[in-house]
Amino acid sequence: MNEPTTGGCQCGAVRYRIDQALENAHICHCRMCQKASGNYFLPLARASKASLTITRGEVGWFHSSDVVRRGFCRSCGTPLFFDVVDRDSINVVLGALDEPASVKPEFQCGPDEKMPWFGELDGMEPAADETSWYEAVAPSNHQHPDHDTDQWPVAGKK
Template sequence: MTDQIHTGGCQCGAVRYRATGEIGFPHLCHCRMCQKAAGNYFMPLGGVKWEDFAFTRGEPAWFQSSETVRRGFCEKCGTPLFYDGSSDHISITLGSLDDPQNVKPQLQTNLARKVSWFGELDHLQHDAEMDMTPDQERAVAKSTRQHPDHDTDAWPPEEKP
């Protein structure tokens, strides 16, 4: 096992977790169940052994999506966080990591359900006029209720009088 520490959590900060060691089998799952659970075209997942995983704030709600699989999510903000296939590991949604750049997917699964035009996404035009300006980003940052991408002692922060 390596000394890597991965932290992450939901958008509102009610559920936080820590995984120690390498996140294995980082992949994009295109199955219809993952598409529905993510509300997206695919779900990025990677696994860590239960013994190397801990909740550090709150606990997820669970939805039993099939006989053998339950999916963990934040009950407060709805962020999909986990896939538990009743084995010795838990799969983490890679986008919920504080630093998702650190875990690059290495393969894809369930390609029969992959949307037919998925490979064309990189070729979509970019409308730079729709990008936030630095002033807009600062204004959003001042009023955001999104948990920062690092562990905090408490969340949400206390309101200032």
């Protein structure tokens, strides 16, 4: 068996572990996934429900259709899961993984709703003040780190 895959929400209220290799990694451009993620696409990968363990907190659920529910953190709103309720598998949102770069999408869904200017992104210039902005935000960062913690938030930190 591969090492477990871990992930969770931005605030740390929900954490999970998957005890199998993720499969079927893809990017979905459909309008429903755009709305659910608040983004232009949603990267997902599949695992068996039996391999998923919620290690902290409780997942909130929204039925985006009669056959699909979407799991999220009720505290910070981070999208976490895409669950076709009558299947024994679940899709995890790749951006919520502790190591999101470890899973490379293999295909795309909903290409008709893909943003027409995506091909131009690599040609865009980076923001001029990007480094100073991230340095200014760093001391007050409340985001959960990309690994499991015994306790969160850390005592004395908001």
